[in-house]
Amino acid sequence: MERSEHGNRLDTxxxxxFQLLCFLKLHTYTRVQVSIDIxxxxxxxRKRRFEVIYNLLSTRYNSRIRxxxxxxxxxxxxxxxxxxxxAGRWEREVWDMFGVSSINHPDLRRISTDYGxxxxxxxxxxxxxxxxxxxYDDPEKRVVSEPIxxxxxxxxxxxxxxWEQRSDG
Amino acid sequence: MFLxxxxxxxxxxxxxxxxxxxxxxxxxxxxxxxxxxxxxxxEIQAVPPDEGYRKAVESFTKHRLKVCQxxxxxxxxxxxxxxxxxxxxxxxxxxxxxxxxxxxxWDPWGVPDDYECEVIExxxxxxxxxxxxxxxxxxxxxxxxxxxxQLNSKGGTGESKAE
Numbered sequence: 001m002e003r004s005e006h007g008n009r010l011d012t013x014x015x016x017x018f019q020l021l022c023f024l025k026l027h028t029y030t031r032v033q034v035s036i037d038i039x040x041x042x043x044x045x046r047k048r049r050f051e052v053i054y055n056l057l058s059t060r061y062n063s064r065i066r067x068x069x070x071x072x073x074x075x076x077x078x079x080x081x082x083x084x085x086x087a088g089r090w091e092r093e094v095w096d097m098f099g100v101s102s103i104n105h106p107d108l109r110r111i112s113t114d115y116g117x118x119x120x121x122x123x124x125x126x127x128x129x130x131x132x133x134x135x136y137d138d139p140e141k142r143v144v145s146e147p148i149x150x151x152x153x154x155x156x157x158x159x160x161x162x163w164e165q166r167s168d169g
Numbered sequence: 170m171f172l173x174x175x176x177x178x179x180x181x182x183x184x185x186x187x188x189x190x191x192x193x194x195x196x197x198x199x200x201x202x203x204x205x206x207x208x209x210x211x212e213i214q215a216v217p218p219d220e221g222y223r224k225a226v227e228s229f230t231k232h233r234l235k236v237c238q239x240x241x242x243x244x245x246x247x248x249x250x251x252x253x254x255x256x257x258x259x260x261x262x263x264x265x266x267x268x269x270x271x272x273x274x275w276d277p278w279g280v281p282d283d284y285e286c287e288v289i290e291x292x293x294x295x296x297x298x299x300x301x302x303x304x305x306x307x308x309x310x311x312x313x314x315x316x317x318x319q320l321n322s323k324g325g326t327g328e329s330k331a332e
Contacts, residue, residue: 019275026268028229028261029311060253062305 009066017069018078024056024065025083031060035080038090040098044124048072050100054080071100079105097122116145128154182244187256198243198255205262206234212269217278221318226265228314233258251308 012020024032037055048070057064071077079102080087092111095101099120102108110117119126132145184194195201209230216223233250240246243255252258295301 016277019271019277022271023268026264026271028265029225029314031261031264060257061307062302064302 032056032058035084040094228317
């Protein structure tokens with residue numbers, strides 16, 4: 001399924017992702033040799049809640065294309081690292097931030113979250129300040145993680161309404 | 170006279186550099202291209218003849234092969250094809266060969282005729298301050314290929330490779 005506008009987008013099935021990207025990379029008329037970005041989006045209302053988005057660039061034809069694939073928590077995406085070597089870090093990022101893992105990925109570790117972190121930060125159900133984020137030095141002389149304590153409750157600003165918002169409704 | 174006989178093959182300008190990092194000059198580019206294109210035309214026979222992929226590949230490969238066989242040196246080939254340097258053409262031909270081999274292995278043919286690729290056209294106007302990235306002009310063989318594909322498609326989608 002394509003969409004042509006001032007930015008091209010191609011929605012696809014997860015079975016043929018690797019084949020599709022391989023075709024896009026190698027075919028003479030779609031020489032897409034550069035992968036700019038791989039990111040994910042969380043739509044919690046959908047059944048397959050995540051969408052993994054591959055932003056690609058063709059330097060030969062000076063055009064960009066975006067390939068989107070929908071996935072849920074247990075779907076495993078085929079890694080495109082063999083096609084686009086820069087995708088290694090992006091796939092690790094998608095795994096870390098969303099929990100969408102890859103089959104036979106050469107190196108799937110966490111990147112950009114802390115070492116003992118549980119959970120996947122960019123999912124919509126993890127709150128903005130997290131659960132166990134307060135860390136401070138102890139008499140034990142190390143950094144510990146405790147359940148979060150906030151001095152001020154989370155303020156919600158409703159910018160849609162022009163009237164002054166009161167904190168307790 | 171002796172000197173002239175020797176220097177005649179050197180009259181075709183020697184290419185100094187391609188200007189692209191990592192892409193070396195290939196001195197016998199014409200022979201390499203002809204061999205690659207003939208190999209491509211051989212390999213594409215394994216694809217069922219009705220497929221848009223096969224028609225597209227045959228169309229532009231035959232066109233490029235014809236141009237390579239007619240012209241003598243690389244500069245004339247480049248100018249006539251309008252597709253960039255001959256080294257880039259060699260890269261493209263090699264990649265296409267790899268792709269054909271993989272397509273034969275994956276076997277995506279046989280999409281049913283009523284499968285329609287849903288194309289959503291979005292004509293929303295772009296605000297004036299946003300730069301539009303218009304791709305450059307395409308080589309004319311591209312339009313030849315597209316024309317051939319649309320001529321031969323039977324009413325369904327001509328390019329049935331996006332699955």
